Amino acid sequence: xxxxxxxxxxxxxxxxxxxxxxxxxxxxxxxxxxxxxxxxxxxxxxxxxxxxxxxxxxxxxxxxxxxxxxxxxxxxxxxxxxxxxxxxxxxxxxxxxxxxxxxxxxxxxxxxxxxxxxxxxxxxxxxxxxxxxxxxxxxxxxxxxxxxxxxxxxxxxxxxxxxxxxxxxxxxxxxxxxxxxxxxxxxxxxxxxxxxxxxxxxxxxxxxxxxxxxxxxxxxxxxxxxxxxxxxxxxxxxxxxxxxxxxxxxxxxxxxxxxxxxxxxxxxxxxxxxxxxxxxxxxxxxxxxxxxxxxxxxxxxxxxxxxxxxxxxxxxxxxxxxxxxxx
Amino acid sequence: xxxxxxxxxxxxxxxxxxxxxxxxxxxxxxxxxxxxxxxxxxxxxxxxxxxxxxxxxxxxxxxxxxxxxxxxxxxxxxxxxxxxxxxxxxxxxxxxxxxxxxxxxxxxxxxxxxxxxxxxxxxxxxxxxxxxxxxxxxxxxxxxxxxxxxxxxxxxxxxxxxxxxxxxxxxxxxxxxxxxxxxxxxxxxxxxxxxxxxxxxxxxxxxxxxxxxxxxxxxxxxxxxxxxxxxxxxxxxxxxxxxxxxxxxxxxxxxxxxxxxxxxxxxxxxxxxxxxxxxxxxxxxxxxxxxxxxxxxxxxxxxxxxxxxxxxxxxxxxxxxxxxxxxxxxxxxxxxxxxxxxxxxxxxxxxxxx
Numbered sequence: 068x069x070x071x072x073x074x075x076x077x078x079x080x081x082x083x084x085x086x087x088x089x090x091x092x093x094x095x096x097x098x099x100x101x102x103x104x105x106x107x108x109x110x111x112x113x114x115x116x117x118x119x120x121x122x123x124x125x126x127x128x129x130x131x132x133x134x135x136x137x138x139x140x141x142x143x144x145x146x147x148x149x150x151x152x153x154x155x156x157x158x159x160x161x162x163x164x165x166x167x168x169x170x171x172x173x174x175x176x177x178x179x180x181x182x183x184x185x186x187x188x189x190x191x192x193x194x195x196x197x198x199x200x201x202x203x204x205x206x207x208x209x210x211x212x213x214x215x216x217x218x219x220x221x222x223x224x225x226x227x228x229x230x231x232x233x234x235x236x237x238x239x240x241x242x243x244x245x246x247x248x249x250x251x252x253x254x255x256x257x258x259x260x261x262x263x264x265x266x267x268x269x270x271x272x273x274x275x276x277x278x279x280x281x282x283x284x285x286x287x288x289x290x291x292x293x294x295x296x297x298x299x300x301x302x303x304x305x306x307x308x309x310x311x312x313x314x315x316x317x318x319x320x321x322x323x324x325x326x327x328x329x330x331x332x333x334x335x336x337x338x339x340x341x342x343x344x345x346x347x348x349x350x351x352x353x354x355x356x357x358x359x360x361x362x363x364x365x366x367x368x369x370x371x372x373x374x375x376x377x378x379x380x381x382x383x384x385x386x387x388x389x390x391x392x393x394x
Numbered sequence: 395x396x397x398x399x400x401x402x403x404x405x406x407x408x409x410x411x412x413x414x415x416x417x418x419x420x421x422x423x424x425x426x427x428x429x430x431x432x433x434x435x436x437x438x439x440x441x442x443x444x445x446x447x448x449x450x451x452x453x454x455x456x457x458x459x460x461x462x463x464x465x466x467x468x469x470x471x472x473x474x475x476x477x478x479x480x481x482x483x484x485x486x487x488x489x490x491x492x493x494x495x496x497x498x499x500x501x502x503x504x505x506x507x508x509x510x511x512x513x514x515x516x517x518x519x520x521x522x523x524x525x526x527x528x529x530x531x532x533x534x535x536x537x538x539x540x541x542x543x544x545x546x547x548x549x550x551x552x553x554x555x556x557x558x559x560x561x562x563x564x565x566x567x568x569x570x571x572x573x574x575x576x577x578x579x580x581x582x583x584x585x586x587x588x589x590x591x592x593x594x595x596x597x598x599x600x601x602x603x604x605x606x607x608x609x610x611x612x613x614x615x616x617x618x619x620x621x622x623x624x625x626x627x628x629x630x631x632x633x634x635x636x637x638x639x640x641x642x643x644x645x646x647x648x649x650x651x652x653x654x655x656x657x658x659x660x661x662x663x664x665x666x667x668x669x670x671x672x673x674x675x676x677x678x679x680x681x682x683x684x685x686x687x688x689x690x691x692x693x694x695x696x697x698x699x700x701x702x703x704x705x706x707x708x709x710x711x712x713x714x715x716x717x718x719x720x721x722x723x724x725x726x727x728x729x730x731x732x733x734x735x736x737x738x739x740x741x742x743x744x745x746x747x748x
């Protein structure tokens with residue numbers, strides 16, 4: 068009888084200990100991640116529609132996408148970045164090793180870093196992405212945000228992936244507020260000026276037309292792009308001369324001397340007083356689809372409509388390297 | 395004294411007629427191209443603009459075109475048409491001469507290092523941000539490095555006071571590959587400029603100015619003229635260098651002279667247009683197929699056919715997609731290869747021997 072009694076007591080004790088340890092374990096897990104993971108595994112989807120499941124927020128990330136790197140920094144997850152790429156510009160002074168660029172990846176370095184996930188950028192799967200995913204068995208997530216809603220989704224996805232969903236929400240709300248502020252400021256602008264974006268002066272007049280990221284900036288700023296075709300292409304000089312754009316926007320690497328001759332020299336942008344030829348202050352703000360594009364639009368509107376006051380709220384997260392230009 | 399006495403080539407009536415027809419066709423292509431472009435300008439307006447440029451005639455009438463229409467025709471279309479003519483002629487003649495010197499039908503001017511040298515100069519200018527002559531910096535650097543590589547290939551090929559053709563060909567390929575690797579390394583070291591470099595390499599006639607056109611025209615008129623004068627010597631070399639010696643040809647002098655003039659001419663073109671493939675390789679064959687004959691025929695007709703081909707390619711580059719201009723280097727191959735295959739099958743009936 069006594070032995071049976073003690074057996075039952077021992078069994079009960081073991082059950083209690085298991086339950087307590089289990090409860091502590093779950094409690095500790097939730098506390099360490101802070102949020103978002105109490106509902107179980109993290110399921111995220113990339114731009115190709117492929118789903119990835121992680122049991123908990125990842126802490127070892129390699130980013131081959133400068134937008135992802137910038138967003139990770141803003142989310143407060145830069146400590147989880149173990150490898151970057153040669154395009155990374157924000158935050159400055161990145162200390163992690165470069166693993167590659169848009170064309171090549173150093174697989175040895177990549178393996179050495181033991182990432183849980185590799186973030187890439189592009190509309191189609193690069194060959195190295197397939198290799199990383201299928202051969203090295205490291206999840207390779209591709210993203211390609213091409214609109215502000217997609218940037219917001221991308222930010223939320225990274226927030227979820229890193230366990231920083233609350234910060235992601237703050238950033239997304241800030242983007243929405245900023246876009247609303249820009250929209251209300253632009254409501255008084257009824258005239259539509261024409262703009263030509265000079266992307267590169269090598270091998271023709273390269274520009275960006277419809278369905279490009281920068282064209283969305285023009286639409287928000289009530290500008291009509293004289294390059295009406297889709298995507299990036301070499302526009303005919305005749306179209307530039309004939310359309311005579313009011314504004315010429317030069318890429319960071321296009322010199323002003325490139326517009327001193329035909330087909331530019333007789334355009335409204337060049338013959339007006341003052342001339343309306345502007346050089347983009349930093350390509351990264353225009354070409355990298357992340358939360359910092361808000362500042363690109365702000366800059367564009369401020370140079371084209373000097374009288375407009377844009378009341379964009381301050382960035383809501385205190386960062387060591389502020390995200391605004393020239394900060 | 396030049397003792398080259400191989401079969402005299404007599405221009406037959408048929409060949410003369412073909413050349414005359416080709417010249418008429420070239421003239422028609424040039425005239426038609428004035429009316430082809432992304433912006434529609436009425437026929438009479440283009441005519442008015444053309445007449446307004448004639449020194450005395452232009453002052454006798456009152457014209458009704460706008461300044462934009464004048465700018466499009468005079469500053470955009472005309473330089474493109476005439477640069478296509480000059481560059482096409484240069485590449486065509488360059489191809490004929492190089493194929494004769496190398497006695498090899500699958501060579502072209504680029505084989506002696508012109509393209510890799512020009513690419514090196516241009517890419518170095520872009521990647522390193524060299525700004526010697528403002529907007530002409532790339533032109534100058536591409537031209538200089540193109541010549542540097544050509545002469546490097548030539549002097550590295552020297553063996554016992556001669557430049558054996560096989561050495562020259564192999565050295566050209568080897569040095570070109572080496573220089574191309576340097577170009578790739580420069581691009582790799584500054585990935586942000588990969589787009590710019592890629593754009594330049596695809597070739598374009600869109601941004602050539604009258605000043606650039608004047609320079610390349612002067613250089614190439616000289617190059618084509620010298621090539622025509624030395625066409626008999628080239629014929630002899632094509633039959634074998636020993637044979638050429640026996641008929642009194644100064645083989646080494648002829649080779650360095652012709653390689654030099656072709657290098658100067660083609661390098662000047664490539665410097666302003668970027669790399670345009672296919673023309674130098676195929677146009678001489680087209681001329682041999684159409685006109686037959688020796689270099690006395692092939693060299694001048696390569697200038698005509700090269701010019702026609704590149705003008706038509708430039709027109710096609712504007713016409714493919716409204717408002718856009720496809721890089722000319724893409725168009726020359728897309729348009730030229732099917733045409734050449736058709737011509738080869740129609741004219742040669744399987745018996746063409748280059």
